[in-house]
Amino acid sequence: MEQTHCHIVVLISGAGTNLQALIDASQSSGYKISAVISNRPEVFGLQRAKQDNIHTLTIDHKSFASRDKFDQALGNAIEEINPDLIVLAGFMRILGVDFVNRFEGRILNIHPSLLPNYPGTNTHQRAIDAGDKEHGVSVHFVTADLDGGPVIAQESVPILKDDTAEALAARVLEKEHIVYPKVVSWFASGRLHMKAGKVILDHEELPDTGVNVHFQ
Numbered sequence: 001m002e003q004t005h006c007h008i009v010v011l012i013s014g015a016g017t018n019l020q021a022l023i024d025a026s027q028s029s030g031y032k033i034s035a036v037i038s039n040r041p042e043v044f045g046l047q048r049a050k051q052d053n054i055h056t057l058t059i060d061h062k063s064f065a066s067r068d069k070f071d072q073a074l075g076n077a078i079e080e081i082n083p084d085l086i087v088l089a090g091f092m093r094i095l096g097v098d099f100v101n102r103f104e105g106r107i108l109n110i111h112p113s114l115l116p117n118y119p120g121t122n123t124h125q126r127a128i129d130a131g132d133k134e135h136g137v138s139v140h141f142v143t144a145d146l147d148g149g150p151v152i153a154q155e156s157v158p159i160l161k162d163d164t165a166e167a168l169a170a171r172v173l174e175k176e177h178i179v180y181p182k183v184v185s186w187f188a189s190g191r192l193h194m195k196a197g198k199v200i201l202d203h204e205e206l207p208d209t210g211v212n213v214h215f216q
């Protein structure tokens with residue numbers, strides 16, 4: 001009998017390197033990617049999904065009169081698929097409170113900073129400009145608070161002398177590709193959920209910075 005899979009939908013907007021990491025890990029991580037949805041047509045992440053025979057959908061945000069209308073169409077498409085988990089992977093749209101409330105507790109996001117530091121964009125250059133010694137990645141549940149949902153896991157990298165934003169981003173991206181599949185596998189195996197705005201892993205409430213991903 002086929003192992004019962006946790007079905008996930010991955011939302012992308014671009015290259016999809018995190019999607020690729022999730023695809024590569026899916027065989028051994030207890031989840032199945034049921035569909036990949038992009039808000040932008042023709043992005044390479046859609047090719048990655050097609051190469052793995054994963055159903056793809058493009059819901060182009062430019063085709064909608066408002067953010068709310070886009071969020072409604074996206075939410076309806078996701079409800080049709082009825083996944084256990086929605087994984088934002090390089091997804092560059094801000095999702096409104098109505099969308100989040102529809103799926104709260106079942107949406108993960110990966111953000112290239114050690115939250116709560118540097119929510120928003122251009123995080124690598126901001127960390128360099130601030131003279132920080134380290135930077136990194138956070139995986140968190142999505143709430144209506146942009147990049148502000150409870151953190152599940154973090155992994156840090158050093159900021160090296162004369163680092164450029166590109167070099168630092170590449171170093172962080174390597175960590176992203178390790179962290180994200182691991183966190184998704186925790187959810188798939190029932191070890192991870194959100195309760196009253198807090199992260200619960202193995203029945204324990206996590207601190208605000210989550211766990212370091214080496215935690216098994």
Ligand code: GRF
Nearest residue numbers: 014015016017018089090112
């Ligand atoms: C990554 O840095 C991710 O943290 C951010 O979008 C960037 C591109 O992700 N959310 P991907 O290569 O499209 O997965």
